[in-house]
Amino acid sequence: MITHRPALRIFRRSSSSEQLRISAILRKETVGGALLLAATIAALLWANSPWSAGYFSLREASFGIDFLHLNLSLGSWASDGLLAVFFFVAGLELKREFVAGDLRRFDRAIVPVAAAIGGVAAPAIIYSLINLNSGSEALHGWAIPTATDIAFALAVLAVISTHLPTALRTFLLTLAVVDDLIAIAIIAVFYPHGLQPQYLLLALLPLGLFSWLVQKRIRSWYLLLPLAVLTWALVHASGVHATVAGVLLAFAVPVLRKDRKPENGPGLAEHFEHRFRPLSTGLAVPVFAFFSAGVAIGGWQGFSSALGDSVALGIVLALVLGKMVGVFGATFLVTKTTRASLDDGLAWIDVLGLAILAGIGFTVSLLISELAFGSDSAHNDHAKIAILSASVLAGLLAAILLRARNRHYRRAAELSR
Structure with missing residues (x-):
């Protein structure tokens, strides 16, 4: 007797517990998106005001110690230090998804993983083609348009939609989680500076002790925090970007409880995620945006000149298109080569709206821009303008389309009452 497996429905609802967890994440990321926007606007206004010299002086002000190259500017402390918290939270979310979330099942993981890979590969190809004859320095920025900023994207969704299916938001969040993993790998592999392996090897000692303690489910901050900071400092000194340390520490944290009974409370990874996500979305990312997004545009002439750079043009087309x-x-x-199909009630135009929304690249794009070109490069300034312009354009286009779909779902809900 031949049995037929049911076709996989993509964008279907998750389990109730997963829905509650994701809803809590979405609320925090939406608030984070508003703070991120406020910090970005403040930086741009100050950097283009008569008092702009104060902004750039503040960003370049240095403090710290020379040991392990920790005498850094405020801008570097924000990108190397505070963003490590962001990547720690991203690593916790990523590990949880693959161990206990929807991504642990191949049939649920294949679509967002494929979408994330496509969303990295296509922009990288478009950017590289546009800058093929622009020299090796320009080509070094190929990874800038590969990242999606989940906080900004979810903030746009929160503003324009109240009736869009929850599964669409869940898909966007899952796609962004996988997107973060790819971005982390790109930063670690393609953007090290002055690699010093001895410090990387030394980092394994505090990382190993941190791993042993968390595997024992020890939560004492006075034990874990010094080890985490030492791991971060040694990775920073190694030439690998320090944010990678945040991911390595997150991957060491166990997801499941020792008794394997979720009803007895969250695992250690979820506990840390609840503690650190407000710090990441409410402080780390907005402060990084404030110090990174400030660029002197120079009016319409400066804006036009910036977008005339092939680097900027490549970023805009790569993010939006x-x-x-x-x-x-x-x-x-995936739907044409497997048994997968859209869930009932959804249409491909919904997926198109999400795909356009994924073109909002900000936090990680700004970070990669600095790693690729250096903070004092004209290419970096042009890249910042392009990232901001492309993100606004992608957000507006997605808002127009998804707002129309939101009206459709609202009417459908009213008719079904």
Whole structure:
């Protein structure tokens, strides 16, 4: 007797416990998106005001110690230090998804993983093609448009939608989690500076002790925090970007409880995530945005000049067009080559709206820009303007489309009453 497996429905609802957990994350990320926007606007206004010299002086003000190269500017402390908290939270979320969330199942993971890969590959290809004849320095920025900023994207969704299916938001969050993993790998592999392996080897000692303690489910901050800071400092001194330390520490934290009974409370990874996500979304990322997004545009003439740079043009096209093609194309391809299909009541235009929304690149894009070109490079300034412009354009296009879909779902809800 031949049995047929049911077709996989993508964008279907998650379990009730997963829905509650994701809803809590979405609320925090939405608030974080508003703070991120406020910090970005403040930085741009100050950097383009008559008092702009004060902004740049503040960003370049240095403090710290020379030991392990820890005498850094405020801007570097924000990108190397505070963003490590952001990547720690991203690592915890990523590990939880693969160990206990929807990504542990191949049939639920294949679509967002494929979409994330497509959303990285297509922008990288478009950027590289545009800058093929612009020299090796320009090509070094190929990874800038590969990242999606989940806080900004979810903030746009929160503003324009109240009736869109929850599964669409969940898909965007899951896609961004996988996107973060790829971005972490890109930063670690392609953007080390002056690699010193001896410090990387030394970092294994505090990292190993941290791992042993958390595997024993020890939560004492006075034991874990010094080890985490030492691991971060040694990774920073090694030439690998210090944010990678946040991910390594997160991957060491166990997801499941020792008794394997979720009803007895959350595992250690979820406990740390609850503690550190407000710090990440409410402080670390907005402060990084404040010190990183400030760029002197120079009026309309400066704006036009910046977008005339092939680097800026490549970023805008890669984020707005490349992300849309990559995310939508990969999702569509999966449905045509497997038994997967859209869940009932959803349409491909919904997926297109999400794919356009994925073109909002900000936090990680700004970080990679600095790693690729250096903070004092003209390419870096042009890249910042392009990242901001592309993110605004992608957000507006997605808002127009998804707002129309929101009205459709609202009418459908009213008719079903």
